[in-house]
Amino acid sequence: MGEEKYEVDEIIKELVETGKGVKEILKEMKNVSELMVDLAYSAILFNNDELAEEVKELEEEMNKLRYQIEIRTMVAARDPKDAGKLEGILRIAAAAERMSNAADSMADIVLRDIGLHPVVRDALKEAEEVVDRVIIGKDSKLAKKTVEDLRKNAKYGMDIISIKRGKNWIFKVDDSEKINAGDTLIVSGFKENVKALREAN
């Protein structure tokens, strides 16, 4: 209970400090939902537990966003007529959470290892392109390189879908973005390139 109370305080504090409005929160929800869907299916298609774990973290992020959008909506409603017009936003938030829960169940299927094997796994061996998670080590020579360096490197050229830095996600990754030690990269590319990236890390 105590811990939950603390979290709620933190969420409200963040909301007040950043001054995020409904529109900003909706945009963040869009980013979180899109990444969750991508990662949930990729976790299944590549039988990848690490991607499934990221989906579970994003689910928590979505819970936070749902809470924030509800607070914003409640505060904006000044009378019943006004509240009626705002009600759609609460419904959107509920739908976003259902979407996120569905992605979360996909992740659970991967993590619990139930019944994905005979038909899906055989097909996996053929896959040339994969989606994967790479955590940049603290002495990694990849740290301080830019996203563009990684993208264009002949040995491990690949697409960087998103970066998790501390508690924050960067959803639209800029070419000029510098990679830090400790960053979690969600990458997509040819199997051998992802392997080379892991070895260089």
Added chain:
Amino acid sequence: MGEEKYEVDEIIKELVETGKGVKEILKEMKNVSELMVDLAYSAILFNNDELAEEVKELEEEMNKLRYQIEIRTMVAARDPKDAGKLEGILRIAAAAERMSNAADSMADIVLRDIGLHPVVRDALKEAEEVVDRVIIGKDSKLAKKTVEDLRKNAKYGMDIISIKRGKNWIFKVDDSEKINAGDTLIVSGFKENVKALREAN
């Protein structure tokens, strides 16, 4: 009833003819889910009924895919142990449908015009980049142009997220793809470019 029976026959016929396996169907589900999520949120953010309608069509596509993956899974199960291992696939299919239903409820909120206005709509006016649907007219001068022509044209340069051609969707659009009369384009770009594209159509 009669019509539904016919649809089911069609779905099975397509499955047999294309020889699609579980992996292929999962990949299609991934594409459909990703586009649904993108369009559902975009429909909300830009208060755009046309995008919401596309979400509703994609929901039907998802129903078809769910049916196909269930059929493939059932046929693959030869004994109870085997079936146990395949059960996860049915759960994935169920989760995919829940995801798709959630996107569908977002579309409904837009189409029924409930309560999106005071907070969201004000923010809309500031939006410089939009997502929109453009249906290529039968005598349009845009027909026979390639995707690259549209993408790089100074007047209406924009991103083409996907193309619906007849009953089929092209999810990963190639630069060399020729645009046909009757195609439905889902585009994203600056407001004035989308407007110029509409005028050129």
